[in-house]
Amino acid sequence: GAVVSQHPSRVICKSGTSVKIECRSLDFQATTMFWYRQFPKQSLMLMATSNEGSKATYEQGVEKDKFLINHASLTLSTLTVTSAHPEDSSFYICSVPGQGRRDTQYFGPGTRLTVL
């Protein structure tokens, strides 16, 4: 399967600061990447679809000005949590669609964000 990396794996920040999370597709180029958030004991909730060369598509209820997504290249997408607050503390995971059937997604290892 595809290898997807995320950096950093854990980050602790103060309230009001911005945090950038990187997602890299190491095996193949990805015109689309997905960003998910998982709260404890909850499902994976899709936040947005990152599109290379165009604007990201956000799910209902996700603030695009707070969660900035930049799909800078065919192998890199970044999620920036701006002016983070404690309620933004969560596990953020990116995924890359498989090259055959797109819905076979390959997930990164996730980033644990803790906002103090």
Added chain:
Amino acid sequence: DQQVKQNSPSLSVQEGRISILNCDYTNSMFDYFLWYKKYPAEGPTFLISISSIKDKNEDGRFTVFLNKSAKHLSLHIVPSQPGDSAVYFCAASDSGNTPLVFGKGTRLSVIA
């Protein structure tokens, strides 16, 4: 409205026995279903999938069954091993070009 439901939050099974994880869905447009395994603080790992044109797909110890009329699928693990202990997510897609819809997961504990 939850389109993919995993009604059992947890399941305990003895090592060597069969584990059966269930998943129900409401959207009749879903045509592809996947199971993911997730350890704490890690991303989900793809396990097995099934297309709506099939009713069974087998891969080693893992078998997924699909009952379209009941909008129900299940993952069978046999024999269960302690290393199978994880959270299992059921996911569904309706076109291949849209993101997956996930259930809430079932935590499987395999007891030695």
